[in-house]
Amino acid sequence: MTDAREPTVDERIDLYVTIRSLFRDRPFEATALGRRLVERGEHEYVSATGEPAASLSWLVEAGVVTADADGYRVAADPDEAAEKLATAGGVDVDAVRRRLLSALAADEGAPRTLSREGGTYGVVRIDPSDSVGAAVERALAAVDADHRGAVLTTPGTNADLAQRVADRLAADHSWSKAGSTVVEGETPDAELVFRLYLDA
Structure with missing residues (x-):
């Protein structure tokens, strides 16, 4: 059954953060975004009729995402996006700016590459809730001409999922x-982190 509730302004602001984290400046289709959102457990963007296309249209009208023949693409950096999203949603710009910068800092604070034996590997973080297919897609997207391959990083208790992704x-x-x-976590009481390097 379809939920008639549309995502709230806050949820659509969070969607901008999710899109920027997932795709950076790469083009994407609404169907690909919907698939990724379901894999991440963010069902509020796909449960209502017309979603995530309706939220994408809202973000386009706000001026933070563009749409063309290649698909959708992030069009505003976080500072510019804060003003545009606040205006579109009728909410306080400083509150939106704090929300964006906090969420993006958590994502962007982690390293994007790691080196091993003279090679550079794109970092792919795997959460226990990720599916094998979603993690494979992220690994493929993390590797470019400058990378030897990808390194799958995940909590030590989730190493089995990383092995299945590698397989x-x-x-x-x-x-x-x-x-x-296996390396220490970011804080003394954090779980150990398993890193699995893959040559592409």
Whole structure:
């Protein structure tokens, strides 16, 4: 059954953060976004009729996302986006700015690449709630011409999921495992982090 409730202004502001984190400046389609949102458990953007297209249209009208023949694309940096989203939503700009910068800092504070034996690897964080397919898609997107491959990083108790992602990449894309390490978490009481390096 379809939920008739539209996402709130706050949820649409959070959607901008999610889109920027997932796609950065790459184009994307509404269907791809919907799939990623379901995989992340963010069902409020796909449960109502016409979503996530309606929220994307709202973000386009706000001026923080553009739409063209290649799909949608983030069009405003966080500072500019704060003003535009606040205006579109009729909310306080300083509150929106704090919300955006806090959420984006949490995402962007982590390293985007790691080096191993002279090679550079794109970092792909895997949460226990991620599906194998979603993690594979992120790993493929994390590698460009400057990278030897990707490094899957996840809490140590989630290492099994990282291994399954690596097996899928090996089977479907001919990637190979290049080694793994376990490192301390970011805080003294944080869980150990498992890193699995893959050559693309």
